[in-house]
Amino acid sequence: MSLVLLIFLPIIAALFIPLLFKKVGQIHTGWFVLLVPAALFIYYSTLLPSIAEGGNRVSELQWIPSLDIAFIAYIDGLSLLFSLLITGIGALVVLYSIFYLDKYREQLHNFYVYLLMFMTAMLGVVQSDHLISLYLFWELTSISSFLLIGYWYTRDRSRFGALKSMIITVFGGLMMLGGFVLLGIMGNTYSIRELISQAPELVGHDFFVWALVLILLGAFTKSAQFPFYIWLPDAMEAPTPVSAYLHSATMVKAGLYLVARFTPIFAASGTWVWLVTGIGLFTMLWGSFFALKQKDLKGILAFSTVSQLGLIMSLLGVSAAGFHVENATEIALNYAGFAAIFHLINHAVFKGSLFMIAGIVDHETGTRDIRKLGGLMSLMPISFTVAMIGAFSMAGLPPFGGFLSKEMFLTGMVALTEFDLFSMDVWGILFPVIAWIGSVFTFIYSFYFVFHTFAGKHKPEELPKPAHEAPKGMLISPVFLAILAVVIFFIPNIVGEWLVKPAVAAIQPFMYDSPSDVHVHVAAWHGYITPELWMTIGIFAVGGLMFWTLRKWQHQYERFPNTLNSLYDKGMFLSDTGANRFSRLYMTGFIRSYLVYMFSFLIIIVLGTFVLNDAFAIDMNNLAPVGLYEIVIMLALLGSTVTILFSKSRLTAIIALGAVGYSVALFFVIFRAPDLALTQLVIETISVALFLLAFYHLPQISRKEERMRFRFGNAVIAVGVGVTMTLVALAAHSGKALPSISEFYKETVYTEAGGGNIVNVILVDYRGFDTLFEIGVLGIAGIGIITLIKLRLTKKEGQHENK
Template identity: 70%
Template sequence: MLQVLYIFIPMLAAILVPFLYKSIKNIHTGWFVLAVPATLAIIYTTYIAKVADGEVFHAELPWIPSLNISVVSYLDGLSLLFSLLITGIGSLVVLYSIFYLDKHKEKLHNFYVYLLLFMSAMLGVVQSDHLITLYFFWELTSISSFLLIGYWFTRDASRLGALKSMMITVGGGLMMLGGFILLYLMGGTYSIRELIVLAPDLVHHPLFTWSLVLLLLGAFTKSAQFPFYIWLPDAMEAPTPVSAYLHSATMVKAGIYLVARFTPIFAVSELWVWLVTGIGILTLFWGSFFAVKQTDLKGILAFSTVSQLGLIMSLLGASAVAYHTNGAIDSIKFAAFAAIFHLINHATFKGSLFMIAGIIDHETGTRDIRKLGGLMSIMPISFTVTAIGSLSMAGLPPFNGFLSKEMFLTAMLALQNFEFFGFETWGVFFPIIAWIASIFTFIYSFYFVFRTFTGKYTPEKLPQKPHEAPIGMLISPMILATLVIAIFFIPNFVGDTFVKPAVQAIQPFLYDSPQDIDIHVAAWHGSLTPELLMTIGIVIVGVLMFVALPKWQGMYTRFPQAFTLNNAYDKLMLGLDVGLNRVSRLYMTGSMRHYLLYMFSSIAAIVIGSLFVKNAFTFSFQNTAPIRSYEIILVVVLVIGTAITILAKSRLTAIIGLGSVGYTVALFFVIFNAPDLALTQLVIETISVALFLLAFYHLPKLGKREERMRFQLNRAIVSIAVGVMVTLVALSAQSQKLIPTISKYYEETVYSKAGGGNIVNVILVDYRGFDTLFEITVLGIAGMAILAMIKLRMNRKEKTHENK
């Protein structure tokens, strides 16, 4: 149970943040918030040793037992790794935000409430073993990230970026929910672990492919894969702590986590292998190619994040190939390991780079790389951290990115060696595309660091005089940069402790425990391997193209804006806005008659159609009372009174007709031995008639246009349909009682248990006492409102009289 509660600790802490913000003015709210992720990170580190030995932890908290929905926390190697990233990077981001966000200028209570809410949502996503609760937390990440991206809501770009991210990710989440429902229909369980056990049988189900595609739509939209990546660059309008947390280490990794978690279920499918690997490698190339085009520091990092996410995704797709190799996995076994290893490395170097981009913006007043340059001597610590992160991102030693990039190239080279799924023909394109994309990765990495810190210093272009950031703002990126170097020298410690348990969770069909994974990471393998030769080629071509960048960077301006995905999104949203407005104007007429017509016709169509489809027209009149002659007369009077009310040419005649209908209903109550109801009906009807007369007395006489009431066939049809519907429902309900009526219980207990002789009074006062109490409360509130209005009117009249 305690394991489940860890998920909700940030959410519970968020409740306290506004009170701390208001009551403690002299201390930055972030210092209190920092304790939450830091404490959770320490707690999760206590699981590392046991999980590394192959142990898993499971806890369950019932949520909606009647629907078999529970919050299930499942900690294995994969979920623990993500939990450590969420809390560990989260701690560094909160520390960074304390110095980045001014406590006097920013609404810190809003920021930290959103951040803690997002943290809980992410922990719920990566630990949930229940499909429905996973979806709940998944969409909660979209909502909380919407609030974080739009934190500076006075800026148009922030609001539009937040809206775009939510539209795309929530849409993908709904598709994912459809995939989850299909999985439940196939397997009969919401548990992911149980579905993994059933995976060999699920593949033959006709819904399997649909479930696969829908689930990948959710993963691709969240992890910014092509063509859904367009929300990520616009999300850079968020404060830098948000970008460093959501868009480098957590939210965008949720899609990666989803693919990794469901790989044991879908790896058997050829479609899964091609979609995940193909979309991943395409995203890698697309993001790296267009990163060189950007002039905003966070824009460069946004497209680089898209590219790096594509790299990890392609590795996860390649890891699924191992399922089909019948044990011959030596050449492809690096794929899953490389995916998880690079995920860790990416969180370290990209988190530090996002923070440095925020520092540059904070200290110079701009992120425009065209205005920057020559900052190395002014901001030496920032330059050092940036160089470490950028060179790691470029895949150079002695930084951790070099190791995972080498393993990535190894996996891509291995794909062309398999003689199934068409890899023997098309597999050769994967290492080619990977190599070209890596060249552009090299270029934008150098572009980011050297165009910012070297070259000519132009202070006149900067909004403010630059200087090195305060040490408090530098601590977090310095820690991450230190990890970048440290992981390079202790890769096998990281691999044995964090990577192998996660790989075993991704590939349980290959490994029974993390100790079974025989992978040793080394910077030098004793010879010139093909991947090392590819890296040397990347460096040579990358340096040449970077030096010649001014000569060919202008080609990006030749791409027509009309053919971009962003323009397609804008056109789609504008078209939907205009089109839906036109549609809404067709039925939003402002006329109550039209609205009632729509509602009644829809209800009648649905109910009558359901009765036909379900063949529910089974009428039985055996237990009904005989219809007497005077009852027929009363029905005729009711019909005549209703017709008079509708067709009357004067208001007085209409009121009389309406009154006759009410009093006739009261007679029915008398006949059916319900004197209390009859008395109530008589009182209400008398008051209603009096009020109608009082109101209509002050209205002008009916004009000729009002006197003429045209017959309208559509309204007549709807009226008849509603009447038929009510009649059919009443007859069907009377004839098909599935359970005994409760009236028998009332008859037997009204005197013995309630101590009353009048069954109606006892039901209202005892059996349904709360209903009556609430009705009396409503009447009391209405009465007090009327009294207040009368007194207000009288006070106004008194003041007017005094003024005169």
């Protein structure tokens, strides 16, 4: 089966969702949608054995062959891992949504269409080997996520969050496209695989750093890195299934995928290592610190997601440092790439379950405000257990998968202090320090989420509705993910062999030739004391103490304003009001004003181009001689035109306008184009008649209107347009690079087209489609006129009946 067609399978299935929604009756539409991600997950799972051995799969579908643009689906260890996350978590989210979204109150056909559209977009991103098709799918994720975040479009916050996410991520996408174009110029190809093979030659190119920075802007905006993270908290206005899918396992991971995929190309640059590691680590610290300021459950999870994404991003940066160390496979840097992928899996598992639990709490209590919650442990025991497992895994506690990847994260950060890379011997100590502080706050917000929600005193008077455990169906998905969080702790090396090592080999081909070369053994205890072990003990001790005293110092967060959000909001407000004021300057409502703008720019642009390119070469030798008849008709035409300008009577102006048209018709007669002359005469006659009919119903011209003021500016523009177009015509005639097409018409009109009248043949044969479309336009205009007449008649009949 073609891998490209599998990418488009969800969006193809989406075409049938509206039909199913109307026909299935009492059955929830989600049950049919569930089949799509489940089937894809099963298929991609069958590829695991061959990919784990270092194999890959490629499938191609031509799109625009002339531009060398195609849909190329390429599956290696990295893209297969993401494909399994997209379809596996997607299936669990659809199952969860079946019980979360009411089939009678919600517009499920819209929801599942958007969800399947997003699934196709993400599969396209992680499997595309062509830069242009990758960008196409990248922007499709922004569009579909905009629709999903704004699903409850009647809410102001939903619309605001959707727009905010789209503006920021589309900005990053456009920057990324610029980087892709530069890469294509540098490598003379848009194939990612070919660019990776050319990586050593690309490093010295003048565009290399520019391409690097532009691509990172795309990755940082999509994966909510500082300072672009501000869209993610506002995106929490989406339904919880959307949050669980987009913001834990898929959309926000797209930026991580992009960094991982392009690491083999840019790893040779110290700029890449510093930017990815530094910004990722700072984002981790920033997100973990401000998570404790939030009072909304999904707000806490949003900032925790920012923090965890920063953690993974920093590990990807450290993995690139291995390019610069000869014995990287033998030292601690070896763990960085493995830890990044391993934690990416753990994060999808525990964060997906936590988002679902936040949705369950909201669904069953009517609020997500953590200040109103508490004491739910006995009322919602299953939800509490799942929340505890997910939160403890996020905090890095054993026996959960997050503990293992967190230890490897600390190992990678400590390893940076050992190498003289890009001045890391001086500044490298900051990386483990920042990582430790961020991990302390991660510990605190994890406990804050679960215990302030489920422990403490129950406050039923503050809840919109009585709290109770969720339906069994709604608990299936989060319980399954919670079980995975525990299972991964006990079988980390099985997960490593089948999923992590093939992905690491794809990220670090400069270190590993195949997955079997990735010699990383994961264990909760390696039998000896390490610096990261002491760091972990310190995290638990300091984090536990700070959580115990949280109520004493949490109020200090009131001193920290939301500066970045405020800057964004003010910027949007100023741009909106500024654009409104500016548009009012030129949007006067008068057509004459718009004509002035258009003609002015026409003169400036065309004459400016003439001047810059020295295009005033005019050759008068090939022009036909001007005879007496042409001069007489031209004088008549000019006289009619001037009469229109200075006429004080509408009737005189209409007659003069008709005289202009008839003068042009006489030119056609002289130049032996009788058909054109006949057409012109018919059009002018009809136009004059219609003008007279329309102007008959207008009010009488007042004395004030009879005196037309001379407008010098309008006169200059009018003369300028005339001179400009005359110069264009003369220059075009004088600078012909190719023979006139009229010679071709004269040679073939009879032999090829079988006609004797050259004008008719041109209109019907050579420009047949043009004529057809013109007829279509006239037909549409006629239908519109008939419709307006009927509406007017219907309105009059209704008014008559009312009387």
